[in-house]
Amino acid sequence: MSKKNPSKKQFTVLLIAIAVIGAGALGWVITRPKGGGEVIDPNMPLGTAQGFLMGSPDAPVKIVEFADFECPACSEFATLTEPDLRERLIKTGMVSMQFFVFPLPMHKNTWPASNAAYCAGEQGKFWEMHDRLFYTQDLWNGLATSSPDKKMKGYAKDISLDVSKFEACFDSKKHYPDIKASGAEAERFGVSATPTLIIGGKRYFENLSYDFIKKLVDDEIAKLGKADTAGKRAK
Amino acid sequence: MTRRMIIAALALVGLYVAMYLWLFKLGLVGSLACKVGGCEQVNTSPYAVLLGRPVAFWGVAYYVAMFVAALLGTAERFVADRRFAVVLVVLTGWGVLFSAWLTWLELAVIHAVCMYCVISAVIVVIMFVLAMLELRADRATPA
Numbered sequence: 041m042s043k044k045n046p047s048k049k050q051f052t053v054l055l056i057a058i059a060v061i062g063a064g065a066l067g068w069v070i071t072r073p074k075g076g077g078e079v080i081d082p083n084m085p086l087g088t089a090q091g092f093l094m095g096s097p098d099a100p101v102k103i104v105e106f107a108d109f110e111c112p113a114c115s116e117f118a119t120l121t122e123p124d125l126r127e128r129l130i131k132t133g134m135v136s137m138q139f140f141v142f143p144l145p146m147h148k149n150t151w152p153a154s155n156a157a158y159c160a161g162e163q164g165k166f167w168e169m170h171d172r173l174f175y176t177q178d179l180w181n182g183l184a185t186s187s188p189d190k191k192m193k194g195y196a197k198d199i200s201l202d203v204s205k206f207e208a209c210f211d212s213k214k215h216y217p218d219i220k221a222s223g224a225e226a227e228r229f230g231v232s233a234t235p236t237l238i239i240g241g242k243r244y245f246e247n248l249s250y251d252f253i254k255k256l257v258d259d260e261i262a263k264l265g266k267a268d269t270a271g272k273r274a275k
Numbered sequence: 276m277t278r279r280m281i282i283a284a285l286a287l288v289g290l291y292v293a294m295y296l297w298l299f300k301l302g303l304v305g306s307l308a309c310k311v312g313g314c315e316q317v318n319t320s321p322y323a324v325l326l327g328r329p330v331a332f333w334g335v336a337y338y339v340a341m342f343v344a345a346l347l348g349t350a351e352r353f354v355a356d357r358r359f360a361v362v363l364v365v366l367t368g369w370g371v372l373f374s375a376w377l378t379w380l381e382l383a384v385i386h387a388v389c390m391y392c393v394i395s396a397v398i399v400v401i402m403f404v405l406a407m408l409e410l411r412a413d414r415a416t417p418a
Contacts, residue, residue: 051284065295108319112387113319113320144302144319146307
């Protein structure tokens, strides 16, 4: 057995060394300057939880998405799954999608990114900015830069916004209360991870594949068809 | 140094790894320092929450328990106590199973690997091997 003549002193020194190095490292990551991470006033009033709609408001199946512009899984969903979703389900009128931003506290640049999307939305180009942000996430996220504002303003030019109007909106931060309200809406729905999709009244936290979403949509349409038939019979 | 001492030291390292991930979930450390793998993708996924609390929180609780058990086991009065060897095997065995489940989720469901989770899994496996060796050695020793 390994209990003969244990080197207690050596052990104590080792534990102290680990404790000091570990506490030092954690202390450093907590107190280091967070660069572009904005301090959001917790007392900021709530604005309007405005979701951004894509597709026909009369589409039989409605999908609600809660996502964070700086979340890698959301970017994966937006760049890999969403193109199929748009092309095959939204453009064909089967589905509409409403997007709510849900800025997570660990992401340093998510508020400026959400702000950029809202300001692009003022000029009717929310989705163009949405795509730009997700497709270039690794160029403006908290690991890439501590000053994302310049990037956001560059994107406004890229997607042909009226840049001076965009900058006035972006710098005023007037949509911050709305972004906060959108996050509160996510919490009201019990959302704790991103992306979260709500399809047919059910929450899905996973990064769903197109095939899975298609199946859910088909099931919903089948249910609606049955309900419609039953309604006609009742009449 | 005895195996129990090494287990205690490893548990302390694991505790700091889990605390880092927990602080991330609390929004206190900004982005994770993670140049390899998809730490954020794993830690912002729905599977990073268990029973209403972040998995990292359970990791902290687990490593605290491991550290206390291993440290107590090194105390003079408990050094010969075989029950500690059994407790360490049970705790580390549970840790291995839990880590295996998390690793499976990363590979098969989330499709991203968090290097801190890998570090934690390696620590747990080493602790388990040491605990097993301790138990075997204990059995071989005549009472």
